Amino acid sequence: RNLLDMDTFSKSDPVVVLFVQGSGSSEWKEFGRTEVIDNTLNPDFVRKFVLDYYFEEKQNLRFDVYNVDSKSCSALKQDFLGQAFVALGEVIGAQRGRLERPLTGVPGKRCGTILLLAEELSNCRDIITMQLCANKLDKKDFFGKSDPFLVFYRSNEDGTFTICHKTEVVKNTLNPVWQPFTIPVRALCNGDYDRTVKIDVYDWDRDGSHDFIGEFATSYRELSRAQSQFTVYEVLNPRKKCKKKKYVNSGTVTLLSFSVESEFTFVDYIRGGTQLNFTVAIDFTASNGLPSQPTSLHYVSPYQLSAYALALKAVGEVIQDYDSDKLFPAYGFGAKVPPDGKISHQFPLNNNAENPSCCGIEGVLESYLQSLRTVQLYGPTNFAPVINQVAGTAAQVTDGSQYHVLLIITDGVISDMLQTKEAIVTASALPMSIIIVGVGPAEFEAMEELDGDEVRLSSRGRFAERDIVQFVPFRDYVDDSGNQVLSMARLAKDVLAEIPEQLLSYMKTRDIKPRRADP
Numbered sequence: 001r002n003l004l005d006m007d008t009f010s011k012s013d014p015v016v017v018l019f020v021q022g023s024g025s026s027e028w029k030e031f032g033r034t035e036v037i038d039n040t041l042n043p044d045f046v047r048k049f050v051l052d053y054y055f056e057e058k059q060n061l062r063f064d065v066y067n068v069d070s071k072s073c074s075a076l077k078q079d080f081l082g083q084a085f086v087a088l089g090e091v092i093g094a095q096r097g098r099l100e101r102p103l104t105g106v107p108g109k110r111c112g113t114i115l116l117l118a119e120e121l122s123n124c125r126d127i128i129t130m131q132l133c134a135n136k137l138d139k140k141d142f143f144g145k146s147d148p149f150l151v152f153y154r155s156n157e158d159g160t161f162t163i164c165h166k167t168e169v170v171k172n173t174l175n176p177v178w179q180p181f182t183i184p185v186r187a188l189c190n191g192d193y194d195r196t197v198k199i200d201v202y203d204w205d206r207d208g209s210h211d212f213i214g215e216f217a218t219s220y221r222e223l224s225r226a227q228s229q230f231t232v233y234e235v236l237n238p239r240k241k242c243k244k245k246k247y248v249n250s251g252t253v254t255l256l257s258f259s260v261e262s263e264f265t266f267v268d269y270i271r272g273g274t275q276l277n278f279t280v281a282i283d284f285t286a287s288n289g290l291p292s293q294p295t296s297l298h299y300v301s302p303y304q305l306s307a308y309a310l311a312l313k314a315v316g317e318v319i320q321d322y323d324s325d326k327l328f329p330a331y332g333f334g335a336k337v338p339p340d341g342k343i344s345h346q347f348p349l350n351n352n353a354e355n356p357s358c359c360g361i362e363g364v365l366e367s368y369l370q371s372l373r374t375v376q377l378y379g380p381t382n383f384a385p386v387i388n389q390v391a392g393t394a395a396q397v398t399d400g401s402q403y404h405v406l407l408i409i410t411d412g413v414i415s416d417m418l419q420t421k422e423a424i425v426t427a428s429a430l431p432m433s434i435i436i437v438g439v440g441p442a443e444f445e446a447m448e449e450l451d452g453d454e455v456r457l458s459s460r461g462r463f464a465e466r467d468i469v470q471f472v473p474f475r476d477y478v479d480d481s482g483n484q485v486l487s488m489a490r491l492a493k494d495v496l497a498e499i500p501e502q503l504l505s506y507m508k509t510r511d512i513k514p515r516r517a518d519p
Contacts, residue, residue, distance in 0.1 A: 002112035003041045003065065003103075006079040011039045012067040014081060016114070018049050021060040024489035028062055036068045041112070051088060053120075055266060056496035057489065058318050059088035063114055065103060082111030089321035091118040097271050120271075125263040128188060130223065130255060131180040132167075137235065137251035139174060140203035140211040147204040148176045148213065150253070154188060155196040164188055169204040180257065185220065193221040201235050201253065213237065214250035226258040264514050266500035269507060272514035275402055276322040276499075277393075280364055281386040282308060282349070283410035284335035284371070285379040288440070291372045297411050297440050298372055304484060307439040307474050309365055311409050314488035315435060316361035318496055319405060327357035330364045331386050335375040343378055345385040347371075380415030383408060387423040387434065394430040400512035403503050404432040411440040414447075421459040424450060428457075428464035433502045435495045436471040447471040466505045470498045 006012050015036045019028040031051075037043040053059070063086070067079035082103030091099045097118040103111035132150065140146045149169040153161035164187045170176035189195040197218050203211040214235035225231060234249040241247050262268075270276075289296030297307055305313065320326055333345040348356030349367035351374075358364040387406065394404045414420055424434065436451075438444045450457060451471040457464040477491040507513075 001042050001100075001115060002110075003043075004067075004081050004106065004109060004111055005041055006067040006069075006081065007039075011041050012079070012081065013038045013069070014040070014043050015066050015068050015078075016045060017064045017066065019062040019064065020051070021062075023057050023059075023493065024483070024486035026485070053088060053092065053267070054493070055089070055500050056318065056493045058492065061086050061088055063116075065111075065114065080106065082106055082114075084114045086116065087321055088118070089318065091116050092267060092270055093322040093324075095273075095324075120265060120267040126185040127182050127261045128185060128220075128223075128258065129180055129182045129261070130226075130258045131178065132253055132255055133175070133177040134201065134235070134251055134253045135175050137174045137176070137201065138213050138237070140213065141172075145172050145174050146211075146213065147171045148173070149202055149204055149210075150178065151200045151202060152183075152188070153198040153200070154190065155198065161198055171204075174251070177256075185260070189220045193224075194219050197223070199233075199253070201250070214240075216253065223255060223258050224260070226255040231255040262513075264504070264507070266503060268514040269400065269503065270322060272516065274400060274503075274514070275324060276319055277402055277404045278316060278319045278323055278328045279390050279393075279404065279406045280312060280316070280328060280330040280349075281346070281383075281406065281408045282312070282330070282332050282368060283381060283408075283412070284332045284375055284377050285381050285412065286334075286377045287379070287381075287442075288377060288411050291377070298377075300369060300372070308409050309368070310484060310488055311437040311439065311474055311491060312364060312368070312407070313361060314492040315407050315437070315495055316364065317488075318492050320361055326360045328361070328364050329356045329390075330358050330367055331356060331389070332368075332371055332375065333383075333386055334377070334379050334381055335371075336378045337375050341376065345382040346389050347375070381410060381412055382416040382419070383410075383414055384416050384419035384423045387420065387427060390432060391423065391427040391430055394427070394432040398431060398510070400431070400507055400510070401515075402431060403506070404430075405435065405499060406432065407435045407437070409437045409439060411438070412442045417446060418459070420450065421457060424457055424469060425459040425462050425464045428466045428468050431503075431506050432468060433499055434469045436469065437491070437495065438471065438473045439475075441475070444471065444473055465509065466502065467498075468502055470495055 003012055003014055013036055016034045018031045020031045021028055032049050034045040034047045064083045065081040067081055069078055083105045084101040084103055099116045100113050102113050137146055137148055147169050150167040152165040154164045155161055165183050167178045200215045201213040203213055214237040216233040216235055233253045235251045235253055237250045288298050291298040299306055330349040331346045332349055337344045337347045349371045350358055358367050390404055390406045436447055450469045452467045472495050477487050479486045
C-alpha cells in the first residue's frame, strides 16, 4: 500500500522478492518472487508463497519490494522501494492471520506498507456425512417399481469425471430413502468447494445393465447449505428432455442431512484467537554458584549470555509471536529476598507482586539480571509453588481462548518431588504445558520421570490426564563451535515441538472447537 513512485511518466511497476533465513543461520536466501504488476502504487499480488511451517522454529522472512525498470532478472538492477522483516509465527499469530508492516530502507522517505496474509493449506481431513431420499422417480421395471441407487462423480481438471461413491440399492420403490453415508471431502471434490459434483440416478438390474433414470449436478458448497435447510434437486434425463416437449423431470432427490466432522490443527486454534501465555520461572538456588564468579551458571559475561539467559531467549523469542500483549510473568525460586531475607519459591523478578509481568523477552532478561544483584541465592529447589501459581491462572479460563506455557530453568535435583508430581497431575487437566530446561552438569533422572514420555506420571493413585511436561538438558544443545544462535535454535526446536500436540490434546479432551476467524 502507498508505495514510492519511482517512474517519471507513470507509477511504479512493483514486484516482491521473499528471502528466508535457515534455522540458526544469519544468511538470507531468495525463496521466490511475486508477479510484476504494472503502473500501480497499491498492488495486490496473486502469486502465493508456500512455506513449511514449524511452530518450534523462529522462521525469519524478509520481503524486498522493487520497481521493475529493466528486463534484467537481477534485483540489484531495479529500483529498491523498501523492505520488511517478519517472523512467520508473527503472521500466523496475528489477528485473522493478517499482518501489516511498514516498509523501510529508503532514507528520508515513507515507503508505504506491506500487508501479509497467511493461511494453512488444507489437506482436506474433513469427513462429510449425508443422507438423501428421492421422490416420484421414473418407473423402469416392467413388473414392479424401480430399484434405485445413486452414483457420485468428482469432476477433474480436464473436464472428465471420476466415480467416488455409490449408495446401496433400495428395492422396489419410486420414493427411496438411502442410508446416511460418509465420504472424505478430498474424495468428493479434492478440497475445491466449488468443483462440480455430478450425481446419476440408476435403476438396478440383476444382469448389470442398470437403467439410467436421470442426473443432477451440485458442489460441496451447495451441499453444505443443507445444514440449515432441505435442498431439493430435479433429476433430469437429457434424452427424454429432447424427445418430449412436456417433459418436466424424472423425479426429485432431496438432501435430508449434511454434516462435516473436522480434524482441527494447531493453526486453526491460533487463527481462531487462542492466545499462548508464557510464564518463566528461574532457579536461584545456591548450587548455581555465586553470580560474580565465572564458574557460576548465572555468571554474566560481557562476551556471552549465561546458560539461563540463552535458554530463556531461545524459547521466549519463538513463543512471544503468539502472545498479543507480549507481557510475560517471570518468577524466581529458591532465594532469600529483600527486605527481610525470607526464602521464596515464587518471587516476581520485577519486584512487583501485584503485577509480575515483564514487557517482552528483553524485559524478562532485564528483570532477571536485576534480581541477581538484589537476592541471595539459597535453596531448596521447589517447583510445586510456581506450577500451582500458573495452574491457578490457567484454571480461571478453560474455554480454549487461553493456553499457558510455563518455562522452568533449573540446575539441579528437585527437593519437593512428591508435591511437584501432585501439582503436575492436577495441571494436566488444565490448558497448560510445562517446559523444563536443565542447565549445568548435574544428573537429571528425576526430570525424566516428570517428562512422562515412557510412563504416564501419577501421584497418590491419580494419573496425569495428558503428558504436559517436556524436559531437555541444555548441555545437549551447546554447539561445539560456540555458535550461540545455533544452540538456541536447536534448543527451541526440541522443547517447543510438543506444544502444538499438547494444546490439541487439551482441546480434544474438552471437545473445544476453534472459534471461526472473522472473514
